[in-house]
Amino acid sequence: MARPSHREKILAAGLRVVHARGFSGASVRDIVQAAGVPQGSFTNHFVSKEAFGLEVLDLYFDQARALLNATIGDEALRPLARLGAYIDGATCARGDDDGMRAGCLLGNFSAEVNELGEPLRLRLAAMFAETERALADCLRAAVAAGELPKTLDCKAAATLVLAALQGAILIAKAQRSPAPIERMRKTLFATVLAPAA
């Protein structure tokens, strides 16, 4: 197996640092130190901190997209069970092994989006839109399968599910507790995602 290049080391360590400290909070110095590479190699591989930020965000979203495919895309499950698997995956991936410190990188970047420049903002907006479309398609499949009521506005419900996940992860981060995520999840499945009678 080839040894990871400086570029790969910077991206892998950089994702951890940026996830923990925020994009504005993480300096290039912090990132190269965590990667164990000389400071100069950052500028060899990235034309700017923003160019690095775009690649880090893509690296993170590759994982988020893999989770979507493994859950929402799992045709062995009924549509509501796919949504449940996604919500579990998206919240458990946050884990409380770190006291809910990391949160979701998309949410963290969104909070400081005014400082990030337009290319990063547009990438974030597109990632939310892609996730929302996948959730809406799955909600439509649940309606078609008779699991959810025909009256549900699936696009609007997908926004609520995504917003509830993002908000609960944010509150869990401030409270250093998974309890807000558990309560959000409980209500979601007792109301919006409750099987049609």
Added chain:
Amino acid sequence: MARPSHREKILAAGLRVVHARGFSGASVRDIVQAAGVPQGSFTNHFVSKEAFGLEVLDLYFDQARALLNATIGDEALRPLARLGAYIDGATCARGDDDGMRAGCLLGNFSAEVNELGEPLRLRLAAMFAETERALADCLRAAVAAGELPKTLDCKAAATLVLAALQGAILIAKAQRSPAPIERMRKTLFATVLAPAA
């Protein structure tokens, strides 16, 4: 009327700067420039940037608490209408006059909470808890008034409402559009907050 003191100018301008740029993103230099006061007056009035952050957060939450009192506390309205007034106030206060740029200061601070130190984190956690309790009390009043089903777990539903608001404001910020907030609100009132049949 007395002229505002340097201290008051720093807090008022500092709230705007921190709301727009984030706490890590806003330097003391940015804050004193926006306040139009000499750099030295910051250290005259605040022992640290964190001490300033606590006062700015309290100043913001005074407005949030006033909104809670004016809506959730409005006994002239039925409980569900109080919740609607709160949700409208909390999201319209974000306004799209600034392209949804500001977001909610509590959410923004939560995203960068790892960088803020424990006193700020505890203050944020307490503010979320206070808001959640007020929402849960109002949901209980709606259940008691027969507006919502007796089966509703009001504490858990309050978390969902708060999380959905926070998440939708965050997504609206990334997408520079009020549409996510409108869709979240529509689903909330068609499902979790739908009047009992």
